[in-house]
Amino acid sequence: MFALHVYCYISGFNVCLTSEALQRFCVTAEMFGLLFFVLVAHTAYGDVSYSFPEEIKRGSVIGNIAKDLGLDVKRMLTGKARFDTEGNRKRYCDINLNTGELTVAERIDREEICEKKSSCVINQELVLENPLGLHRVIFNIEDINDNSPQFKQSVIKFEIQESALKGSRYLLDEAHDADISMNAVQSYMLRENEHFLLSVLTRTNGRTYGELILNKELDREQQKEVTLILTAVDGGTPPRSGTVAIHVIVLDANDNAPVFSQAVYKVIEL
Incomplete structure (x- = not known):
C-alpha cells in the first residue's frame, strides 16, 4: 500500500506529511504561524x-x-x-x-x-x-507668543453723516493672530477721543471684535475728518499688540439754513 503524502504551505515552506500525522501537524502548524506573526508584530x-x-x-x-x-x-x-x-x-x-x-x-x-x-x-x-x-x-x-496681532488693512475708513445719532454703532475689522488660545487676540483699546467709544464683544467661537459707538454728534462745519487709533492686544506674557488707524470722513448733511449777513438790507436810490 502506498502512503499518502500531503504538502502544507507554512510561511513560505513546503512540508511533506503522511496521512497519519496530517491532522496533528496542521494544527501545530497553525499555532506556529500565529506565533510567527505575533513575533513580527512585536518588532x-x-x-x-x-x-x-x-x-x-x-x-x-x-x-x-x-x-x-x-x-x-x-x-x-x-x-x-x-x-x-x-x-x-x-x-x-x-x-x-x-x-x-x-x-x-x-x-x-x-x-x-x-x-x-x-x-x-x-x-x-x-x-x-x-x-x-x-x-x-x-x-x-x-505654542509660544511669537506673533503679534495684525489687521488686514493699514487704515480702516468710514464715511459717516454728520446727522448720525448718538449711540450709532460701526463694526470694526478684527485683528488676526497666528498664535492660539491665550496667545491670540484677547482685547481691543481705542485711544481717547472726543466723539467715539469702543465696545468689545465676543463671538460664539471665542474670538473678540470691536464696534465704534458714536458718543458725541459730529459737525462737519467744525471738523471734516476724525482720526482714531485702535489697538489689539493678545494674552501672552509679555503681551504683544498691533495697531491700526481709523479715518472717519464726516459727510455733510442739510442741517443749516441759508443765512444772510444782516437782518435788513437798505437800498438807497441815487
Whole structure:
C-alpha cells in the first residue's frame, strides 16, 4: 500500500506529511504561524512622547530617548538609531548615539506646521537595526507668543453723516493672530477721543471684535475728518499688540439754513 503524502504551505515552506500525522501537524502548524506573526508584530514597540515649545534653540536637549524606551545606550549605537525621514518628512530631532539624548535638529515653527489647530503633534519613527526595531515617537509642539496681532488693512475708513445719532454703532475689522488660545487676540483699546467709544464683544467661537459707538454728534462745519487709533492686544506674557488707524470722513448733511449777513438790507436810490 502506498502512503499518502500531503504538502502544507507554512510561511513560505513546503512540508511533506503522511496521512497519519496530517491532522496533528496542521494544527501545530497553525499555532506556529500565529506565533510567527505575533513575533513580527512585536518588532514595533510602545510609544514615547515629548512636549516642548516651538522655536526652541537648535541643539537643545528635550529628553533621553534611550532611557525613556528602556534601551541600553550601546543598542542605540550598534543599531544605528535614526529617525525615518522617507517621504520628504523633516528630521526635527537628532539622537546622540553615545548618550541617548534627543536634541532639536532645526527651527520648529508651530504655525507653519499646524496653523491654528489646538493640538500640534508630529509623529516620527525611530529605526534600529540588527535586529530590526521600530519605535513610534510623538512630539507635542507647544505654542509660544511669537506673533503679534495684525489687521488686514493699514487704515480702516468710514464715511459717516454728520446727522448720525448718538449711540450709532460701526463694526470694526478684527485683528488676526497666528498664535492660539491665550496667545491670540484677547482685547481691543481705542485711544481717547472726543466723539467715539469702543465696545468689545465676543463671538460664539471665542474670538473678540470691536464696534465704534458714536458718543458725541459730529459737525462737519467744525471738523471734516476724525482720526482714531485702535489697538489689539493678545494674552501672552509679555503681551504683544498691533495697531491700526481709523479715518472717519464726516459727510455733510442739510442741517443749516441759508443765512444772510444782516437782518435788513437798505437800498438807497441815487
